[in-house]
Amino acid sequence: MSDNSATQPASPGMAIDDEVIIGLEIHCQLDTRTKLFCGCSTDYRDDPPNTHVCPICLGLPGSLPRVNLKAVEFSLRVGKALNCGIAHEAEFARKNYFYPDLNKGFQITQYDKPIAVKGYLDIEGEDGEKRVRITRVHMEEDPGRLVHKGGADRPKYTLVDYNRAGIPLIEIVTEPDLRSPKEARRFLNKLRATLEYLGVFDSEKEGSLRVDANISIQPKGWFEREGKGKADRGRVEVKNISSYKGVEKALTFEITRQKNLIRRGQKLETATRHFVETRGVTTSSRSKEMEQDYRYFPEPDLRPLRVCDWAAEIMLPELPDARRARFMEQYCCSPIHARTLTGELKLAEFYEKVADIDTALAATWLADTLLGELNYRDMSIVVVPPEQFRELLELLKEGSVTDKTGVEVLRVLLDQLKETGSCEGPRACVDRLGLRVITATPTLAGEDPVVKAAKEAIAEQPQAVADYLAGRKEALNFLVGQVMKKTRGCAKPGDVNTVLANLLEEG
Numbered sequence: 140m141s142d143n144s145a146t147q148p149a150s151p152g153m154a155i156d157d158e159v160i161i162g163l164e165i166h167c168q169l170d171t172r173t174k175l176f177c178g179c180s181t182d183y184r185d186d187p188p189n190t191h192v193c194p195i196c197l198g199l200p201g202s203l204p205r206v207n208l209k210a211v212e213f214s215l216r217v218g219k220a221l222n223c224g225i226a227h228e229a230e231f232a233r234k235n236y237f238y239p240d241l242n243k244g245f246q247i248t249q250y251d252k253p254i255a256v257k258g259y260l261d262i263e264g265e266d267g268e269k270r271v272r273i274t275r276v277h278m279e280e281d282p283g284r285l286v287h288k289g290g291a292d293r294p295k296y297t298l299v300d301y302n303r304a305g306i307p308l309i310e311i312v313t314e315p316d317l318r319s320p321k322e323a324r325r326f327l328n329k330l331r332a333t334l335e336y337l338g339v340f341d342s343e344k345e346g347s348l349r350v351d352a353n354i355s356i357q358p359k360g361w362f363e364r365e366g367k368g369k370a371d372r373g374r375v376e377v378k379n380i381s382s383y384k385g386v387e388k389a390l391t392f393e394i395t396r397q398k399n400l401i402r403r404g405q406k407l408e409t410a411t412r413h414f415v416e417t418r419g420v421t422t423s424s425r426s427k428e429m430e431q432d433y434r435y436f437p438e439p440d441l442r443p444l445r446v447c448d449w450a451a452e453i454m455l456p457e458l459p460d461a462r463r464a465r466f467m468e469q470y471c472c473s474p475i476h477a478r479t480l481t482g483e484l485k486l487a488e489f490y491e492k493v494a495d496i497d498t499a500l501a502a503t504w505l506a507d508t509l510l511g512e513l514n515y516r517d518m519s520i521v522v523v524p525p526e527q528f529r530e531l532l533e534l535l536k537e538g539s540v541t542d543k544t545g546v547e548v549l550r551v552l553l554d555q556l557k558e559t560g561s562c563e564g565p566r567a568c569v570d571r572l573g574l575r576v577i578t579a580t581p582t583l584a585g586e587d588p589v590v591k592a593a594k595e596a597i598a599e600q601p602q603a604v605a606d607y608l609a610g611r612k613e614a615l616n617f618l619v620g621q622v623m624k625k626t627r628g629c630a631k632p633g634d635v636n637t638v639l640a641n642l643l644e645e646g
C-alpha cells in the first residue's frame with residue numbers, strides 16, 4: 140500500500156474506497172521428538188518413506204492414540220505467548236474426510252473446544268504498531284505426504300509417505316485484521332520469531348510451516364460495519380502456501396486478479412484457490428467442503444485435556460518485544476536495529492555473542508551488512524561462526540581495515556562458507572589479499588602510497604582539478620573515489636581527503 144498519500148488508491152487500479160481484507164490460518168509443526176499420538180520419531184526428513192510409522196500413526200484397526208504431553212505443553216506455551224485465554228477443557232475431535240494422505244479416513248484435530256482462544260499479536264503494521272487478533276489456537280495431527288511421480292499437473296502415479304502422518308501441528312487462526320500482503324508477511328515473521336523464542340518450532344525444517352490465506356477486496360468500511368461473514372463481495376481462500384515469501388506473492392497475485400474482475404464488473408465468487416509456487420499464481424481448485432461435510436464428533440479414544448492449571452504454571456521465556464526493548468536499553472541499539480536483530484532468535488543470539496566488542500559497530504555490521512550479504516547468497520545466519528565475525532569486528536574497531544575492505548573480506552569469507560562450509564580467519568584473509576589499511580604520512584612524501592595515488596589521480600583528472608580550484612568542492616569527492624580505487628579501498632577516506640586537499644592547495 141502507498142505510504143505517501145491518503146488520497147492514492149491502495150494499489151494501482153483499485154478504487155479509492157476499496158480495502159484489502161486478509162486473514163490467515165497458519166499450520167506449524169511443533170518441534171517435539173515424537174509424534175502427537177505415538178512414539179514414532181519426528182526426525183523423518185532424510186529417511187526413506189514409510190520408515191517412521193507404527194500401527195497408531197498408520198491408523199490400523201484396534202490401535203489407540205495416546206497424547207504426547209510435550210506437544211500439549213508446547214501448545215500451551217503458544218497460547219500464552221499469543222495472549223490467548225486457555226481452555227478450561229480442550230477436546231480432540233474427528234474430522235472425517237477421505238483423501239489418500241489420511242490413512243484413517245479422519246484427522247484428529249480440535250473443533251469446538253480448542254486449546255486456546257481470543258488472543259492477539261502486535262506487529263509493525265503499515266501505519267505503525269498494530270494489534271492482530273488471534274481467533275483460536277488448536278492442536279491437530281499432520282496428514283501423510285503425497286508424492287506425485289511424473290509432474291504435479293498430470294502425474295503418472297502417486298505414492299504416499301506416512302512418515303509425516305501424526306506429526307504434531309498447531310493451527311493458529313487470525314481475525315481478518317491484515318490489510319496488505321506486506322502486513323501479512325510481517326505478521327508471519329513476528330509469529331515465527333515468537334514460536335522460535337518459545338523453543339517449539341524450527342523454521343529451518345522444510346515444510347514446517349504452511350499457510351492458508353483468506354483474502355477479499357471490500358468497499359472501505361464495509362467490513363468494520365458489517366463484520367465477518369457478511370462481505371459485500373466473495374472471498375477467496377488460497378490454500379497450501381508453504382513459504383514466507385510465497386504468502387506475500389500469492390496475496391499480491393490475488394489482489395491483482397480480484398481487482399481486475401471488479402473493474403470488469405464481474406462477480407467475485409467465494410472460492411478456494413491453490414497457490415502454484417513455481418509460477419507465482421493461484422489457480423482454481425476443488426470447491427470447498429462445508430463444515431457439516433466433515434461430520435465432526437468428539438474423539439472417543441482420547442480424554443478431554445484439563446490444562447488450565449498447568450498453563451498457569453508455565454513460565455514463558457523472553458519474547459521478541461521484550462528482547463527488543465532490552466537491546467535498546469542494554470546495548471543502546473536504534474529502534475530499527477533492535478527490531479531487525481530480535482526478529483529472529485538465532486540472529487539475536489548471534490548479536491549477543493559479538494556485542495561486547497563494540498555494541499554499535501556490531502549492530503551496524505550485523506543488521507545492515509551481514510544480513511544483506513546473507514540474503515543475497517540465500518544463506519542463513521546459523522552457518523556463520525560467531526568467532527570469525529568477532530575477528531572481523533576487531534579488525535574494523537582497531538582500524539586495521541576500512542569499511543570498504545571490511546565488506547570485501549566478509550564477501551570472501553561468506554563465499555568460502557557457502558562453497559565449503561568453512562572459511563579462513565578474517566586476519567589471515569586480510570593479509571593474504573593485502574587489504575590492511577594504508578596510513579598516509581603527513582609529509583606528502585612521494586613514496587607514501589596514498590600520496591602517490593593522489594598525485595596520479597590529480598595528473599589524470601585535470602578537469603576535476605580545474606573544477607575544484609574553481610570552487611566546486613564536490614569535485615574533490617570524485618578525486619577521492621579515484622584514489623580509493625587506486626589503493627583498492629585500503630586507504631582511509633579521511634586521509635585521502637586531507638592529502639588531496641593539501642596537494643591541490645600546494646598547486
Ligand SMILES: [Zn+2]
Nearest residue numbers: 177179193196
Ligand atoms: Zn507411529
